[in-house]
Each structure stands twice: as structure tokens, then as C-alpha cells.
Amino acid sequence: xxxxxxxxxxxxxxxxxxxxxxxxxxxxxxxxxxxxxxxxxxxxxxxxxxxxxxxxxxxxxxxxxxxxxxxxxxxxxxxxxxxxxxxxxxxxxxxxxxxxxxxxxxxxxxxxxxxxxxxxxxxxxxxxxxxxxxxxxxxxxxxxxxxxxxxxxxxxxxxxxxxxxxxxxxxxxxxxxxxxxxxxxxxxxxxxxxxxxxxxxxxxxxxxxxxxxxxxxxxxxxxxxxxxxxxxxxxxxxxxxxxxxxxxxxxxxxxxxxxxxxxxxxxxxxxxxxxxxxxxxxxxxxxxxxxxxxxxxxxxxxxxxxxxxxxxxxxxxxxxxxxxxxxxxxxxxxxxxxxxxxxxxxxxxxxxxxxxxxxxxxxxxxxxxxxxxxxxxxxxxxxxxxxxxxxxxxxxxxxxxxxxxxxxxxxxxxxxxxxxxxxxxxxxxxxxxxxxxxxxxxxxxxxxxxxxxxxxxxxxxxxxxxxxxxxxxxxxxxxxxxxxxxxxxxxxxxxxxxxxxxxxxxxxxxxxxxxxxxxxxxxxxxxxxxxxxxxxxxxxxxxxxxxxxxxxxxxxxxxxxxxxxxxxxxxxxxxxxxxxxxxxxxxxxxxxxxxxxxxxxxxxxxxxxxxxxxxxxxxxxxxxxxxxxxxxxxxxxxxxxxxxxxxxxxxxxxxxxxxxxxxxxxxxxxxxxxxxxxxxxxxxxxxxxxxxxxxxxxxxxx
Numbered sequence: 114x115x116x117x118x119x120x121x122x123x124x125x126x127x128x129x130x131x132x133x134x135x136x137x138x139x140x141x142x143x144x145x146x147x148x149x150x151x152x153x154x155x156x157x158x159x160x161x162x163x164x165x166x167x168x169x170x171x172x173x174x175x176x177x178x179x180x181x182x183x184x185x186x187x188x189x190x191x192x193x194x195x196x197x198x199x200x201x202x203x204x205x206x207x208x209x210x211x212x213x214x215x216x217x218x219x220x221x222x223x224x225x226x227x228x229x230x231x232x233x234x235x236x237x238x239x240x241x242x243x244x245x246x247x248x249x250x251x252x253x254x255x256x257x258x259x260x261x262x263x264x265x266x267x268x269x270x271x272x273x274x275x276x277x278x279x280x281x282x283x284x285x286x287x288x289x290x291x292x293x294x295x296x297x298x299x300x301x302x303x304x305x306x307x308x309x310x311x312x313x314x315x316x317x318x319x320x321x322x323x324x325x326x327x328x329x330x331x332x333x334x335x336x337x338x339x340x341x342x343x344x345x346x347x348x349x350x351x352x353x354x355x356x357x358x359x360x361x362x363x364x365x366x367x368x369x370x371x372x373x374x375x376x377x378x379x380x381x382x383x384x385x386x387x388x389x390x391x392x393x394x395x396x397x398x399x400x401x402x403x404x405x406x407x408x409x410x411x412x413x414x415x416x417x418x419x420x421x422x423x424x425x426x427x428x429x430x431x432x433x434x435x436x437x438x439x440x441x442x443x444x445x446x447x448x449x450x451x452x453x454x455x456x457x458x459x460x461x462x463x464x465x466x467x468x469x470x471x472x473x474x475x476x477x478x479x480x481x482x483x484x485x486x487x488x489x490x491x492x493x494x495x496x497x498x499x500x501x502x503x504x505x506x507x508x509x510x511x512x513x514x515x516x517x518x519x520x521x522x523x524x525x526x527x528x529x530x531x532x533x534x535x536x537x538x539x540x541x542x543x544x545x546x547x548x549x550x551x552x553x554x555x556x557x558x559x560x561x562x563x564x565x566x567x568x569x570x571x572x573x574x575x576x577x578x579x580x581x582x583x584x585x586x587x588x589x590x591x592x593x594x595x596x597x598x599x600x601x602x603x604x605x606x607x608x609x610x611x612x613x614x615x616x617x618x619x620x621x622x623x624x625x626x627x628x629x630x631x632x633x634x635x636x637x638x639x640x641x642x643x644x645x646x647x648x649x650x651x652x653x654x655x656x657x658x659x660x661x662x663x664x665x666x667x668x669x670x671x672x673x674x675x676x677x678x679x680x681x682x683x684x685x686x687x688x689x690x691x692x693x694x695x696x697x698x699x700x701x702x703x704x705x706x707x708x709x710x711x712x713x714x715x716x717x718x719x720x721x722x723x724x725x726x727x728x729x730x731x732x733x734x735x736x737x738x739x740x741x742x743x744x745x746x747x748x749x750x751x752x753x754x755x756x757x758x759x760x761x762x763x764x765x766x767x768x769x770x771x772x773x774x775x776x777x778x779x780x781x782x783x784x785x786x787x788x789x790x791x792x793x794x795x796x797x798x799x800x801x802x803x804x805x806x807x808x809x810x811x812x813x814x815x
Contacts, residue, residue, distance in 0.1 A: 466504025
């Protein structure tokens with residue numbers, strides 16, 4: 114979720130290499146990672162109208178019980194053969210796949226279901242811990258609990274995971290699982306409220322990790338295991354949704370010395386997410402939400418403060434290190450066992466293009482593109498659909514030139530996050546607010562779909578203002594009340610528009626207000642065509658009895674009538690809502706075709722050399738973030754060297770499944786290059802403190 118950065122200083126951490134403070138003086142001299150160290154291994158649609166949907170649901174209720182049994186009996190026979198016969202490629206690289214401790218290998222994410230291995234809505238599900246719940250899916254969805262069986266579907270009219278997803282005909286209707294594997298104060302306020310009144314409040318996962326100290330592991334394990342569970346995935350499918358966007362941070366794979374974040378533990382829950390998504394037929398858009406140095410300086414990047422990714426003296430080194438983790442994630446999700454469940458990879462969340470600059474970011478994106486296509490191959494079904502964030506340039510033809518970026522690229526999509534709440538505030542009627550997506554965003558998304566290719570609205574919410582608990586960060590005020598960023602330092606451009614009280618508790622909303630919010634949800638889904646609501650749920654507050662931040666809580670909306678129960682009914686809602694209020698200028702939903710190369714068909718991967726050459730050089734010659742607002746010549750900046758051990762995500766054991774059938778965590782046996790690590794004997798500034806400083810000498814990595 115986008116927020117404006119605000120000056121916040123953490124004490125510089127110790128590093129596993131020579132550390133230079135901002136004034137250039139050496140502060141510590143610790144050992145660096147060395148070559149030859151053991152490998153780091155982490156165990157751990159066709160669009161339907163509302164009338165069509167009703168007819169289909171009636172028809173499938175009649176035939177579903179008969180058909181599902183037959184289909185799944187066939188599927189289980191096929192699947193058992195697949196599971197038992199799966200062979201994984203041996204790798205010629207030096208990576209081992211040795212686990213690093215049983216504490217991270219305690220669960221597979223599987224579940225028993227009273228002896229049943231598949232079923233339909235109305236079944237009672239028994240989870241791995243013995244909890245029971247009713248799978249209340251009335252939309253024809255099926256569930257399948259056979260390992261690596263991809264025949265489940267969330268609703269009767271949606272493709273099963275084993276079937277082709279048509280990005281032109283099928284709409285993505287998704288939700289984010291924000292605040293689960295990457296913490297954010299406004300999503301899980303109870304974790305941050307105990308420290309909100311400290312002289313220096315805890316505002317991010319980094320600070321919370323330091324504060325919790327020895328209790329970090331137990332606190333986060335409890336959070337991971339309770340905040341999102343199997344029942345959430347079942348409820349998502351039952352709500353007419355078909356995708357989830359899953360944010361992760363680099364610490365899921367590793368941390369370096371001096372980084373307090375909990376290393377590797379959340380990988381177990383990443384695997385559970387895949388298991389549960391597979392069971393209920395949901396597809397995952399994997400979102401790399403936080404990278405070393407921070408790509409936006411916001412609290413959901415792991416550490417609040419400056420932007421050190423492709424920016425500042427450590428900008429290149431941080432970007433190189435981030436490629437390590439892109440590679441590790443791509444190798445894992447491109448495996449045959451996982452690629453149907455995770456067919457999309459959003460490779461970097463919300464990089465601030467206005468600060469980083471266009472050329473460096475596009476150059477890095479091109480490196481990632483080449484990496485993904487080397488690992489998975491070119492063409493539909495070979496590795497994930499790669500999605501790049503627009504850097505807040507927006508959708509639409511000509512916006513920041515994205516419509517001309519890498520034409521011919523194989524399966525490259527653009528991610529746009531559209532919010533009503535973070536700019537100038539308004540007191541417009543809720544009826545008018547519900548039309549805004551149709552009037553403002555629909556034309557732009559249609560332009561991108563017709564020009565660039567796939568456009569995904571990776572984040573949106575119901576927030577019509579920035580009211581809420583910690584929405585702008587811990588200790589921050591609101592634009593709506595004229596107290597942003599704080600009452601003492603209020604930004605004059607945001608004049609007070611009212612008080613937030615009536616927006617904070619859904620129990621105070623009238624039936625008309627709830628209807629307008631429900632319209633807003635549907636018009637946004639209709640306008641974007643492919644969308645992910647931010648976020649699925651908001652955790653409890655320690656200081657109030659009502660659920661906080663209701664405008665950001667999809668599940669609460671479903672339960673309390675301000676989000677409608679079937680997301681598929683959003684199709685065509687812009688016409689309904691705008692015309693009902695007397696409007697006449699309505700953009701029709703996009704109904705075109707994507708070019709074959711845009712979805713991995715004929716011509717995919719054929720990029721004009723005159724275009725790609727503009728981005729081929731990495732590192733780029735210059736990056737921003739130098740003293741006095743200047744640029745660095747990257748030849749003078751510290752860089753990492755590719756001498757480190759490969760980082761491999763190893764699947765956890767599943768009862769009754771051979772280890773060879775699980776996959777090795779590595780798709781491409783020819784991908785044997787080493788990982789980027791610090792060069793021994795070199796000096797590196799703090800990765801989060803290198804903005805506005807002179808490069809260290811001697812130069813590292815040259």
C-alpha cells in the first residue's frame with residue numbers, strides 16, 4: 114500500500130563486512146561471506162454476465178454432485194500416476210539441498226478432510242490441526258486435497274488450475290494477503306500498538322524485530338499460523354474470487370548479519386499458501402514486496418526511511434543482491450509441481466520511479482526479464498507471467514512510456530495501484546465516489562490493455578479518504594483531518610475536510626452508505642478488469658472493540674454487507690452505477706484481444722535489438738541519490754561479486770509423497786552462476802544509509 118516516506122532514523126546495524134558510516138569512517142570490521150561456503154537452503158474465464166452466472170449456478174447445482182465424482186475419480190487416477198512418477202531434473206550446480214533445522218520443517222500445509230480427498234461446497238473440512246469448518250461455496254467450486262493435483266476450481270465457470278488461463282477472456286478477481294508474511298502496522302495493529310507511544314515508535318517490521326528480541330520467533334510464528342489459515346482460502350473461493358496476491362520479503366530466503374528480521378520461518382507458510390490455493394483452485398500472484406535497501410522507503414518494504422535500491426551509494430549493490438532472491442523465487446515457482454498454482458510473478462512492489470529514475474529501473478527490469486526466461490523458458494506455460502509495477506506512472510497510453518517498453522517481450526504485464534485516498538481529500542457523496550473508478554481509471558486500463566498488454570490492478574481499496582488506524586503509519590495524522598504527517602508538522606496542502614470518526618466503524622454506516630461502498634468495490638473491479646483488493650483482512654486492535662480500518666477489510670465487508678458476496682457480479686457494473694445516477698459517458702468494459710506474443714504465443718520473446726539495447730547494460734552508467742541531489746557514475750560505486758553460494762528454497766516433506774516428487778527447488782540445471790555477495794576486504798556503506806554520501810574508497814567490486 115503506498116504511503117509517503119517521512120524522516121525516520123534507525124541506528125545503523127552491524128554488518129557482515131567492513132561498514133562505513135555516512136561520514137566515511139569505518140565503524141566495524143567483521144568477516145564477509147566467503148566463497149565456498151555451504152549452499153544456503155531454506156526448508157521449510159470467459160467473462161459471464163450476471164444472467165449467465167445465475168443460469169450456470171442453477172445448472173451446476175443440479176449436475177455438480179454427479180459430475181464432480183466422475184471427474185475427480187478420473188483425476189485421482191491420473192494424479193497418483195503423476196505424483197508417483199514425477200521425476201525432477203538433476204542439477205549440475207554446486208547447490209546442496211540440505212535442510213537447516215527441523216524447526217522450519219514441521220508442516221507441509223496439507224490437511225486431512227475426514228478421509229475425503231476431494232469434494233464440493235457444503236462439505237465439512239478438517240484442517241491439519243483438527244479444526245473443522247464448513248466449505249460454504251455455493252458457486253460450484255470444488256476442492257481437491259491430493260498432493261500436486263491441479264483439478265480444483267474456485268467456481269464452476271472458472272478454469273481449473275490444470276486448464277489454460279486466458280488472460281484476454283478471463284478476469285482476475287483477487288485479493289491481497291497483506292500483513293501476513295510481510296508485516297504492516299495498519300493491517301496487524303495489535304503487534305505495533307504496545308510500542309506506539311515510545312519516544313521512537315516502532316513503525317516497521319525491522320524495528321519490531323529489534324524490539325521483540327528473543328520473543329521474535331515465537332511472536333511471528335503465532336502470527337503466521339493464525340492470521341491467515343486454510344479457511345481464509347476457502348472463504349476467498351466462496352466469495353467469487355479466483356486469485357490471491359501474496360507479498361513476501363527477502364528475509365523469507367535469507368538475512369545478512371545485522372539484519373534483525375526473522376529469517377526463513379515464513380517459507381513454511383508460503384508453502385502452506387501454495388497447498389491451500391491448490392486445494393481450492395486459486396491462482397497466486399507472487400509479489401516481491403520488500404528488497405534490501407528499500408525500493409520506496411515505506412514501512413512495508415521492511416525498513417522505513419530512505420530508498421537505497423538503485424539509489425544512493427549502495428544502490429547497485431542492493432539491486433544485485435535483489436537479483437539473488439528473484440532468481441531463487443523464479444527457480445522455485447517455475448518447477449512443474451508449482452507453476453500452475455503460481456503462474457504470475459510481480460517482481461518488485463511499488464518502486465518509486467520519481468526518485469529512482471526511469472533508466473535504472475527499466476534496466477533492472479530487463480535483467481529480471483532475461484533471468485526469468487532463462488530459468489523457465491519462453492512461451493506460455495514456461496515460467497511465470499512477469500509483472501512490473503508502473504512506478505506510479507499510471508496506466509494508459511504514453512504514461513511514462515511504458516506502452517513502448519520491450520514490445521515483443523514474452524508475457525510481460527503492467528501493475529497499477531489505484532487509490533482514492535492518498536492525494537487531495539474530498540467530501541464528495543458516496544454515490545459520486547462509487548463512479549470515480551469508471552470515470553477516471555477505466556479509460557486508462559483499457560488503453561494499456563489495448564497497447565502495452567496485460568494490465569493488473571495489483572492494489573485498490575474502498576478508502577475514499579486516509580482515515581484509519583496507522584493507515585499513514587504509526588504516529589502519523591491524516592490528510593482528511595489536516596494533521597498529516599503530524600499535527601505539529603502538518604502539510605499545508607492538505608486542508609481539513611472533516612473528522613474521521615464516522616469512517617472508522619462500519620457499525621455506524623447507514624444501509625445507503627454500505628450500498629455505495631459495495632458499488633465502489635464492484636465498479637473498481639469492473640474498471641480494472643484484473644484486480645486485487647488490498648487487503649483480505651485486518652487484524653484486531655488492542656484498544657478498540659470494532660474491527661479497525663473497515664475500508665481496507667474485504668472479509669469484514671463480506672460479513673457486514675458492504676461488499677457483495679460474488680465478485681463475478683462486478684462485470685458491467687460501471688454502466689449500471691453510472692447510468693443509475695444520471696451519467697451518460699461510460700467506458701465499456703474492455704473486450705479486445707491480447708497479441709499472441711503478449712501471452713506467450715507466436716512471436717513471444719522476439720524483442721527488437723534496437724529497443725532492448727537501451728536497457729541491456731547493467732549496471733546502468735548512472736544512478737541518482739548522490740550528494741546535493743546529484744548523480745553517481747556507477748563505475749565508482751561499491752558492487753557485489755558473484756562468488757557466493759546459491760540460495761535454494763527446498764520443499765518440505767509431504768506424507769505419502771516421495772522426496773523426488775516434491776521437486777528440488779531448482780528448475781534450470783544450467784543455471785549455475787554464483788550469488789552476489791560482498792567481496793572480502795572491501796568497504797561497503799550501510800545498505801539503508803548510502804543516500805547522499807560520497808562513494809567509499811577503495812571502490813569495491815572493480
